Amino acid sequence: MDAVFKALADGSRRELLDRLRADNGQTLNELCAGLGGMTRQAVSKHLGVLEEANLVATIKRGREKLHYLNPVPIHEIAERWIGKFERSRLDALSALKAALEAGDA
Amino acid sequence: MDAVFKALADGSRRELLDRLRADNGQTLNELCAGLGGMTRQAVSKHLGVLEEANLVATIKRGREKLHYLNPVPIHEIAERWIGKFERSRLDALSALKAALEAGDA
DNA sequence: TTGACAGGCAACCAAATGGTTGCATATTGT
DNA sequence: ACAATATGCAACCATTTGGTTGCCTGTCAA
Numbered sequence: 260m261d262a263v264f265k266a267l268a269d270g271s272r273r274e275l276l277d278r279l280r281a282d283n284g285q286t287l288n289e290l291c292a293g294l295g296g297m298t299r300q301a302v303s304k305h306l307g308v309l310e311e312a313n314l315v316a317t318i319k320r321g322r323e324k325l326h327y328l329n330p331v332p333i334h335e336i337a338e339r340w341i342g343k344f345e346r347s348r349l350d351a352l353s354a355l356k357a358a359l360e361a362g363d364a
Numbered sequence: 365m366d367a368v369f370k371a372l373a374d375g376s377r378r379e380l381l382d383r384l385r386a387d388n389g390q391t392l393n394e395l396c397a398g399l400g401g402m403t404r405q406a407v408s409k410h411l412g413v414l415e416e417a418n419l420v421a422t423i424k425r426g427r428e429k430l431h432y433l434n435p436v437p438i439h440e441i442a443e444r445w446i447g448k449f450e451r452s453r454l455d456a457l458s459a460l461k462a463a464l465e466a467g468d469a
Numbered sequence: 470t471t472g473a474c475a476g477g478c479a480a481c482c483a484a485a486t487g488g489t490t491g492c493a494t495a496t497t498g499t
Numbered sequence: 500a501c502a503a504t505a506t507g508c509a510a511c512c513a514t515t516t517g518g519t520t521g522c523c524t525g526t527c528a529a
Contacts (some may be wrong), residue, residue: 268373322526427496
């Protein structure tokens, strides 16, 4: 899970995920075009990080490599990690408010 | 939002959030104890990052500073970012499967 | 076969990051 | 007042990270 968070920490990588969601199964070169003034190798590295985090799956088709978005790890975050805080959202907020008020007393 | 993702990228910071959720309103020293072999200043920096990302709110009470978890940014991620992929989860998976099958043809 | 196209690998570099030590500041209890 | 407590600030260091350039490999088409 650590790898997923770290992969998501970079804006370019999030943008890559966005672009993959908009048009799944793109090649490296396709993904390069549009990701402003960045080398192919830079994009390749980013895709590598995403792949390592299991956020994209790839298949080699001839001389090109297609990239597919894998939403499962993100879903897992939503389930395990965010749900935990989400559930206590209102409680924490009211606790915060109460604490702030008690602070002056 | 970028700051939130970057703040969440570090395991120690996620642990700090966990510990805050378990016991909200802790001081810096309280949070230090339990976060294995790390200096107070290191923890302080982490809390600074979390604060900058609006994931923790603080109030100064006398000579100590209480830290409170703020779950709102995480909730926003769940809403805006994860929901986006979540919604297309099954679609993407079936598309991936179809693509893999078509790959051999 | 040979050239063009898609991608991989490795070395290298600058900047950011996580962590440390050392000292300064403010508050509290006696 | 004074010592102890709780935190802040700044300089410094090692590692990681995002990015580059240069070259090598594999695949398709003429």
